[in-house]
Amino acid sequence: MLKYVIKDCKLDKGAVEMSKDKYKIKSQKRTIPLIPLRGISVFPYMIVHFDVGRDKSIKALEEAMVNDSLVFLTTQKKANMDVPTKKDYYQVGTVCKIKQMLKLPGETIRVLVEGINRGRISETLREEPFFEVEVEEYVYELNSEDDKNIEAMMRLVLHNFSEYAKLENNISSDVITSIAEISEAGRFADVVSSYLFLKLENKQKILEAFNPYKRLELINVLIEEELDVLKIEEQIAQRVKSQINKVQKEYYLKEQIKAIYKELGEDEDIEQEVEEYIQKIKKSKMPKGVKEKATKEANRLLKMSPSSSESGVIRNYVEWLIELPWGKQTKDRLELKKSREILDADHYGLQDVKERILEFLAIRKLSNSMKGPILCLVGPPGVGKTSIAKSIARALSRKFVRMSLGGMRDEAEIRGHRRTYVGAIPGRIISSLKKTQSINPVFLLDEIDKINSDFKGDPASALLEVLDPEQNNTFTDHFLEVPFDLSKIMFITTANTLSTIPRPLLDRMEVIHVTSYTENEKFEISKRYLIPKQRKEHGLKEDNISISDKVVMEIIRRYTRESGVRGLERQIANIMRKSAKNMLENKIDNIKITSKNIKKYLGIPKYSYDVAEKEPQIGIVNGLAWTSVGGETLNIEVSVMSGKGKVQLTGKLGDVMKESAMTAITYIRSIASEYDINDKFYDEMDIHIHVPEGAIPKDGPSAGITMATAVTSALTKIPVDSSVAMTGEVTLRGRVLPIGGVKEKVLAAKRAGIKKVLLPYENKKDLEELEANIKRNMKFVFVKEMKEVLKEALLRENKNED
Secondary structure, rough: OOOOOOOOOOOOOOOOOHHHEEEEEEEEEEEEEEEEEEEOOOOOOEEEEEEEOOOOHHHHHHHHHHHEEEEEEEEEOOOOOOOOOOOOOOEEEEEEEEEEEEEEEOOOOEEEEEEEEEEEEEEEEEEOOOOEEEEEEEEEEEEOOHHHHHHHHHHHHHHHHHHHHHHHOOOOOOHHHHHHOOOOHHHHHHHHHHHHOHHHHHHHHHOOOHHHHHHHHHHHHHHHHHHHHHHHHHHHHHHHHHHHHHHHHHHHHHHHHHHHHHOOOOOOOHHHHHHHHHHHHHHHHOOOOHHHHHHHHHHHHHHOOOOOHHHHHHHHHHHHHOOOOOOOOOOOOOOOOHHHHHHHHOOOOOOHHHHHHHHHHHHHHHHOOOOOOOOEOOOOOOHHHHHHHHHHHHHOOOOOOEEEOOOOOOOOOHHHHOOOOOOOOHHHHHHHHHHHHOOEEEEEEEHHHOOOEEOEHHHHHHHHOOOOOOOOOEEEOOOOOOOEOOOEEEEEEEOOOOOOOOHHHHHEEEEEEEEOOOOOHHHHHHHHHHHHHHHHOOOOOOOOOOOOOHHHHHHHHHHHHOOHHHHHHHHHHHHHHHHHHHHHHHHOOOOOEOOOOOHHHHHOOOOOOOOOOOOOOOEEEEEEEEEEEEEEEEEEEEEEEEOOOOEEEEEOOOOOOOOHHHHHHHHHOOOHHOOOOOOOOHHHEEEEEEOOOOOOOOOOOOOHHHHHHHHHHHOOOOOOOOOOOOOOOEEEOOOEOOOOOOOHHHHHHHOOOOEEEEEHHHHHHHOOOOOHHHHHHOOEEEEEEEEHHHHHHOHHHOOOOO
16 A cells, blocks of 8 residues: 655656566457547546447447447547548557446437556457457556555655645545555556546557556656646736735725715715716827826826815816817818908908918818928018918918917916926917817917017927927927827918027028008008998998098008008098097088098198108208108208318117218218319318208118218219119128118108119019009119219219309
8 A cells, every 4th residue: 555645755767667577468359349539538447428429439339238338449639520530549548348328319328438458459340330449458467566666656656646636626635545545556557647637648648558667657747747837827826816806905995985985075976087088088089199198197086085186187187188189170171262262352462471371272282291381471560460360261261379479488388387386287389279179270379579588488499399390290288298299280470570580480480571561552451441341340331431542542641650551440440430420419421531621530640751852952862761660761961061070970870870871981082083072071071961850760771872972962062863762781892782671662762752763783673573553653773883873863964063
């Protein structure tokens, strides 16, 4: 009898193998029916039942029951084969005794058998109507009952099988006790094998091991392999169990927290709220990374008190992410004709802006991948920069957003506040997109030239990312901390000047200059837009009040002085108010505004434009200047007198104009001999240069040739043609340099009755862009040298004789 537990029992692999003479081998042959089994193996001394349903197998059973109830059971190599041949089952199997048969519904028989002995097929006698084979059985008997190698091997197998039974949990201790009582090695090995959960291939190897010692060795190796697998399974099970215990613990604690909140009167269905958030997140068109972030933040609400301040911050954050217009956009109106009609109906002029928008629409119609343009409209106040942006939105059928940047100092206005701050919110760009619920609006950034900076940051630097087409598709607001695509937005910025816009920011924008309105443009705007608008706002009808064209032009010239039309609109509104009052007081139905009664409504004219001198004058030249409200004529007067070479400049001139005056005098000294000027005039004569309206500051480089002409006229006593006006800078060598504001200066010259205008040669391209009606009845001379200016302006034949 074997002892039950032997720890650390190992068999020396170097032990001498048992020789054949220690065994007595008996063999006998039987002719019996064969049944191939699918998926099971039967060992000797093993009692097992199985179902038989195939015709061959049923006939084999019937044959066995007729004779001695013996049947040979072997295993199919492939279990899914329904009609096996002699090549499809193993040659080694078990001779079994049929103990019981039970017929089941469906022509199936349940059979109970007991394994007797293993055997090998020596010959297949027939395959139809059932398999019948000749089986050779082998029986090994030990010659010596006291063989130590067999005893050691059996103890080792029993020890490992005991460990296997503990880990498997399906084998009772009674089984181990009964196995320990078995002293015969072959039977011991077969009984142990019947309780092992092995693959069919390994069970077949055990079955084919006729030598008991070899069989025990093989069983021991397989048990040790199974022990390794079972230990790993146990480790995995322990980890899973600990995780399940952790989940159960968390659930229990959460239920306790809910009960506590309920007792405190803070019973809020937080799980339902979080579930609603998660469903909204799933339905939204957020990118994958943003969805993960939003879901993570929403789930954090389950771990904290609903009344905590942090839960309020998280709710606010998740709601912001959900309410943003991820992937929502309006469909562009791509009909160029219709868009042009809308732009023309809303605004008169501004052709450059309109053409750029129509170009964008044309490309959008051809390619959907084009990014939104970033335009910068630069021009004086009141010329329609903001209102044209609204018209662009209407023409494109997009939503419109306006954001004023004037006086902005805090970078957080653009990028938002970080969530660590109390009351943190996203920047105004993200906030505006939330309101519009569209990712492709027309976004107006007004007064971009008036941004300031202080210790809170530089908003202009924050705008670098917003207005960069290569970066704004991943704009990251400090509050959101996730990228948001701004590339589909059409950004339009406005400015009065480019000088205060940082160069890196200016480089990201496409600049379109919106120049001052001409008198004709103001007249058309008044007739088409301003008068009908003010008439409607004041409750008047078209037949209640009429304003003649002459009056409109007089209002433009004598009651306003501006680049745009805001002042003009105010004056028209003034007329409408007084007309409405007059109609009600005097009970009249119609009022006509004429040149005779205009003063009754608007008072004495506020402005008068300079008119060119009718007669040529010595030392007086018509200059042209640009101002923020348009062009102006500027008469420059020069007087010379005996003195000590002193040069005096008056009229509140800036440094640039003073330098231009000194440059002009130096140039005149270099050409004095050509114009019969006293070579010693700079030592013997004083020169006084004056620009009228001394209370108004004046500066700029474009008065150089005007001053040089006036000084030359005063020194030579040659009068200057009063119908000539000029603008341009002069160098020490007499070259005439280009200037800006050509359109405004030409308009001022036309208004003053000037017939000839001298312009730098390089400004010829600017004149070509002007409308034909502006240039009508005017002559333009383009000059490269100062001598050409003097030739055109001085009337030498009218030189006075002293």
